[in-house]
Amino acid sequence: MTEVKNEKSPTKKQYFKNFLKYRFLLWELIKKNIKLQYRNSILGVFWTFLQPLLTMIVLTLVFGGIFGRGKGMVNYPIYLLCGRLIFDFYSQATKKAMRSVVSNASIVKKVYVPKYIYPLSSVVSTFITFSISLTVLIFVMGYFNIFTPQKVEITPYILLAIVPILILLLLCIGIGMLLATLEVFFRDIEYLYDVFCMLLFYMTPVFFVVEDMRLSRKMEMVLMANPLYSIVSMFRSCVLYGQMWNWNWFYYSLGVSIFFLIIGVFAFYKKQDKFILHL
Amino acid sequence: MAEPVIQVENVSMMFNLNNEKIDNLKEYMIKMATGKLRYNEFWALKDINFTVEKGDRLGVMGLNGAGKSTLLKVIAGVMKPTQGKVNVKGVIAPMIELGAGFDPNYTGAENIFLYGATMGYSRKFIQSKYDEIVEFSELEEFIDVPLKxxxxxxxxxxxxxxxxxxxxxxxxxxxxxxxxxAKFRKKSEAKLRGMIDTGITVLFVSHNTSQVRKICNKAIILQKGQIIESGDVDEVCDKYTEMINK
Known part of the structure; x- marks a missing residue:
């Protein structure tokens, strides 16, 4: 059921009112995404912990010998886990958001709903599963601190880990809305983006350390231009090294995230009335 | 007394009809490079004007492709008109496609809340209507079964x-x-009639003149996106019958 949304240019107040009206839908969709993800698996929520844990073990076995011996390396498994959790959240959230409008085409075509609800709910529900999966990090850190000599120093800075996560959330919403818009018009963006994500995985220091690679200055600059580099590095500063981050990372990643947020929201807003003609 | 509930002013709706539907980047690039990116304009609605007053039951008739569904979608807010303005006062229940917001993996009960939220209602509100919904749909036994x-x-x-x-x-x-x-149809017709009798405004799309005569008090005929006839239901229905038989 709809109230009127047909005026040429709804005011900000109307947008806000409309959001309030549909906040229940946002909530229902978030709940649905999370519920259905676990409904048909025996291990249920347990997978959220098991999957990062298993990839951490595999990657440690594969790359531990090569990359795990740098002089600054405190604890390679935790180094890996931090990188992987952050990267996985980024890639899953943006991929789900990308498909969200197209996969809900049957609703968008027939009932009025504010369309941004779909990419937004995809990102937020992925964010919630990501938050749950962070507990695995706590367990692994506890394990290393209690049972092994490879201790990780835990300082109050660990509380600041929320900052890079929130920056990442902004980035995901922005990129997600941009991709969702593109996906409506060009379905093959999906394949291009899959390949792009693979490239991004190798460009993000998930299993290697940029500073230890002895790359040319130019190559290093390319890797550092990736906002995920700054976000992962900030996260590791807080969690693994227990110190304040390099502020350049903060300014850069926040700047890039806000830039993409503006681009994404703008593209979505400009094109949303055309969606129905292409679904 | 006569308070306009739906105002449709100079509404036109244009579609770009491509010769082939392009929905991927590869084809788009190829078509652009070879200069084959053409659009044919198609006006599904042309300069539609009408007002529906409170308590009116308006029948919308027309042959296939006359623009009836487009008109309803524009009024329901699903599509934005290319030109013109639509004003609707109050809550619309677009029963255009029932169950468009359902998820097949969700149970009936969960879908009630999901669908309610899709229509813009709060959980609390749906909760208060929950028993009534289950009872009316006669699905008590199956309400916890996935919709698929x-x-x-x-x-x-x-x-x-x-x-x-x-x-x-x-x-x-x-x-x-x-x-x-048949049994449920009777029940649903009675329910709709009950709703209509409370004096709500109805937009009804049909080919069936006897149904339109039964429900509506006013009617319009659409042809190629334009209103060619409007007025009292009996007059318009007679014209429509005439038009079909020609």
Missing amino acids: NYSSGMKARLGFAIATAVSPEVLILDEVLSVGD
Whole structure:
């Protein structure tokens, strides 16, 4: 059921009112995404912990010998886990958001709903599963601190880990809305983006350390231009090294995230009335 | 007394009809490079003007492709008109496609809340209507079964029960009077009649003149996106019959 949304240019107040009206839908969709993800698996929520844990073990076995011996390396498994959790959240959230409008085409075509609800709910529900999966990090850190000599120093800075996560959330919403818009018009963006994500995985220091690679200055600059580099590095500063981050990372990643947020929201807003003609 | 509920002013709707539908980047690039990117303009609605007053029941008739569904979608806010303006006062219940917001992996009960939220209602509100919905849809036994195991008739019943559980100001009916089996159809017709009798505004799309005569008091005929006839239901229905028989 709809109230009127047909005026040429709804005011900000109307947008806000409309959001309030549909906040229940946002909530229902978030709940649905999370519920259905676990409904048909025996291990249920347990997978959220098991999957990062298993990839951490595999990657440690594969790359531990090569990359795990740098002089600054405190604890390679935790180094890996931090990188992987952050990267996985980024890639899953943006991929789900990308498909969200197209996969809900049957609703968008027939009932009025504010369309941004779909990419937004995809990102937020992925964010919630990501938050749950962070507990695995706590367990692994506890394990290393209690049972092994490879201790990780835990300082109050660990509380600041929320900052890079929130920056990442902004980035995901922005990129997600941009991709969702593109996906409506060009379905093959999906394949291009899959390949792009693979490239991004190798460009993000998930299993290697940029500073230890002895790359040319130019190559290093390319890797550092990736906002995920700054976000992962900030996260590791807080969690693994227990110190304040390099502020350049903060300014850069926040700047890039806000830039993409503006681009994404703008593209979505400009094109949303055309969606129905292409679904 | 006569208070306009729906105002449609100079509404036109244009579609770009491509010779072939392009929905991927590869084809788009190829077409652009070879200069084959052409669009044919198609006006599904041309300069539509009408007002529906409170309590009016307006029948919208026309042959296939006349623009009826487009008009309803524009009024329901699903599509934005290329030109013109639509003003609707109050809550619209667009019963254009029942069950459009259902998720097949969700149970019936969960879908009631999901569909309610899709229509913009709060959880609390749906909770208060929940028993009524389940009772009307006659799905008590199956309410905790995933929707993918429902028959199409059961889904339609659930959709109808949710859509009519609320009391909207404007009801849009797009030939939904044929929901479920004969028994349920009777029940749903009675329910709709009850809603109509309370004085809500109705937009009804149909080919069937006898149904239109039964429900509506006014009617319009659309042809190629334009209103060619409007006025009292009996006059317009006679004209429509004449038009078909020609």
